[in-house]
Amino acid sequence: MTAGRAALLTPAGRGAIASLLVEHAVNLIDQQQLFTAVNNQPLAQQPLNRICPGLWGRKDGRHSTEQIVACRTSETRVELHCHGGPAATRRILEDLAEVGIDRCEWTELVGLAEEPSHSQLGVELDQALAATTTWQAAAVLLDQRSGLLVGALQRLATVDWEARHQVAGELAGLLEWTDLGLHLARPWSVVLAGPPNVGKSSLLNALLGYGRAIVWDQPGTTRDVVTGSTALDGWAIQLSDTAGLRTTRDQLEAAGVDHARQRLATADLVVLVVDRSNRLDDQARALLAEHPSALVVANKSDLDDAVDQFIPETALPVSALTGEGVAELADAILERLLPRRPEPGTAVPISARLVKHLQQAEEAIHEDDEPAYRAATDACLR
Ligand SMILES: Nc1nc2c(ncn2[C@@H]2O[C@H](COP(=O)(O)OP(=O)(O)OP(=O)(O)O)[C@@H](O)[C@H]2O)c(=O)[nH]1
Ligand SMILES: [Mg+2]
Structure with missing residues (x-):
């Protein structure tokens, strides 16, 4: 006999209704008298896809009962809908685990x-x-799920081999959305880095809209990587504030600098913050050279500028203190991460697996290898 399993379908936390899906357990629930339907029929005899109100819990006087709605959705599955608070789902899951x-x-x-x-x-x-947390990403995913993505993949899979060079463009167009597609279910990682005391933590707070990171007038304040999640124009972003990058004898600070460098290595975008009221020292200049593709922010624009030819002209003037330029910084971050947004109806590859097979298909066209192309496009649709 296949072992029964149960899963919570609704997100953790409070909600009006919580839903559970239980598999291979209808007969066991009946045998153990865990559910009593208002029509007094056993669960196994309830019609499929019909909601069935009843009470959860053995009526042995020792346990309380819980009002729920059960619905068998297939021969092997039943959905249980109960009160949305965590107590009801915990109790049902515990009762199920006991049997x-x-x-x-x-x-x-x-x-x-x-x-x-x-x-x-x-x-x-x-x-x-x-997994998605923002409306923009959800809209793109719902579009894909409406049959759009499968349609695009089927067109690729069924193309006449003679017309392969025409679909090559379609394939390349699809793969251009790889970065966006892989970020629909997880946020972009944006790392704020720079020399100590330039205002990185202040900028993190300004972008998040609340005081997440400690701000202090002494260099070397931030030691660990401090993260905060936000949405910019409906796109999920994880911001990381890091220790000021400098050579230091302080072991704790040096460990923070190591963590900062690790985070930088995996960032989707590095925002390099400098203080425009001070001339850059050698270490700060080296940082600019090390991160040529970073978005450079010249913070403390409320103070008098130091004359410094090393601060790039393209650096964004911002004041984390007054908020001046912070909205422009948010726009610039989005512009870097999403230089293009998909119009409704645009197919987007949504998983690393899909991207891999699409790349294999592209390679197969290049190599003039039809069997490899067919295998790759079929794999996309699996
Ligand atoms: N005038 C002015 N002061 C600022 C601005 N941003 C930050 N500061 C001040 O600069 C000092 C350092 O700010 P932090 O945000 O802690 O700087 P940090 O880069 O995170 O510093 P470390 O964590 O030590 O690397 C604090 O006294 C802030 O109040 C700004 O835009 N203008
Ligand atoms: Mg800091």
Whole structure:
């Protein structure tokens, strides 16, 4: 017999209603009398896809009961909808665990579904939609999920080999959205870096709109990487504030500088902050040379400028103190991360797996290898 499993479908935390999906457990729930339907029929005899109100919990006088709605969605599955507070779901999951039904992640159950919409691609779309935190990303994902992405992939998969050079452009167009596609379910990482005391933590706070990081007038204040999540124009961004980059004998500060460098290495965008009221020292100049593609911010624009030819002319003047230039900085960050936004109806690759197969298909056209092209485009649709 297949082991039963249960997963919470709704996000953690309070909500009006919480939903659980339980698999391979209908008979066990009946045997253990965990659910009593108002129509007094066992769960196994409730019609599919019909909601069935009832009480959860054995009526043995020792336990309280919970009003829920059950709905069998297939021969092997039942959805349980209960009060949205954490107590009700905890209690149901505990009761199920007691009779041997282990809890699992919802993604594991979705992955098992037999429906065609739940191909690997379908699962990836559902996972991305569940993980996304902003409306812009959700809109793009819903567009993909409406059949747009599958349609585009099917066109690629069924193309006449004679017309392969025509689809090469379509394939390249799709792959141009790779960076955006891979950031629909996870935020872009933007790292604020620069010499000590230039106002990195102040800028993090100004961009987030609240005092996340400690600001102090002494260099070497920030030691660890301090992160904060925000959305800029509906796109999810994780901002990281880092220790001021300098050579130091202080071991704790040096450890902070190491962490900062590690974070910089994996950033989608480095915002290099300098203080325009002070001349740059050698270390600050070396940083500018080390990060030629960084977005350079000249902070403390409320103070008199120091004459310094090393601050690039393109540096954005900002004052974290007065807020001047902060909105322009947010725009500049977005401009770097998303120089183009997809129009509705644009197909976007939404997973690393898809990107890999699309690249294989591109390579196959290049190599004039039809079997490899067919294998790659079929793999996209799996
Ligand atoms: N006048 C002025 N002062 C600022 C501005 N931004 C930050 N400061 C001040 O500069 C000092 C250092 O600010 P922080 O934000 O802690 O600087 P930091 O770059 O994070 O410093 P470390 O963590 O030590 O590397 C504080 O006294 C801030 O109030 C600004 O735009 N204008
Ligand atoms: Mg700091």
